[in-house]
Amino acid sequence: MNQQHYPFSLKPLTYAYDALEPFIGQSTLHFHHDKHLQTYVDNLNKTLAPYPQLHNKTLEELLCNPDDIPADIRTAVQNNGGGVYNHQLYFASMHKSNSVENHPKGEIAAKIAECFGFYDVFKTKWKEAALGQFGSGYAWLVYDNAKLEILKTPNQNIPPIHCKKPLLLIDVWEHAYYLDYQNRRNAYIDSFFSVINWDKVEERFQFYTHQ
Ligand SMILES: [Fe+2]
Structure with missing residues (x-):
């Protein structure tokens, strides 16, 4: 999906630095x-x-x-x-959202319903994974073998992306939330749901399912 190679460069954000406030400062x-x-x-x-x-x-x-x-x-x-x-x-994976109600749509919404039932069930399982990652790392939503899965990785490890295709992730290193939430990873994860760019997740899902 990503064809860049050495020398790598910093990609600018696609939104303003204050776009994610009040959820991420x-x-x-x-x-x-x-x-x-x-x-x-x-x-x-x-x-x-x-x-x-x-x-x-x-x-x-x-x-x-x-x-x-x-x-x-x-x-x-x-x-x-x-x-x-x-x-x-x-x-x-994030964008400016004006609402705390920020839900998936399109084909990924249907797949989440198929694999997890209600969106709230997905949220609960995703939050458990993000909270349960001991120390630094990530929680992921991946697509593998016609199913969605939630998993977590420590440090800067990536999932086995040759089979588990990344759709969404949350960074739970303290640097991702400490200025806004101090030690409250729980509150940061809750806020993250408000800024998920579901259009981007849909785009990734369609890329992997239609190729
Ligand atoms: Fe980070």
Whole structure:
């Protein structure tokens, strides 16, 4: 889906820094996008710079084929490449919402109903996964074998994306919410539901189901 390769660059947000308020504040977005994500991009480029044989590989190719990465930089590529991959998906998963009622629509809404029953059941299970991720990491909604699944990953790990196609994720590293919610991950997750860009999730779902 993502064809970018070395040198990687910081993709600008597609919304204003204050667009997600009051759910996610502009200071959080400035630090999270401009500092944390920029650092992952810079470190990934620095790690790859001396290895021209890796410069034409996409991020997904780098992350899905660890055996192709020289052992001395494998962990750095996985950590920083995962940081770039996860954050790009995360920031693109949100948008400005004027309502606390922000529901899925289209084919993904029908699939959520088929796999989870009511949207509220999905919300409860998603929240359990996001709260249950011990320490830093992510909770995901993925598509695999004609079904939706919720899963979680630690640190900057990604799901096995060759089979589990990412539709939606929430960053539960403290840097994603500490300025707005301090230790209350619970409140941050509740707010996240208000800014999910369901049009983007629908677009990803259709990409994977119609190809
Ligand atoms: Fe993050």
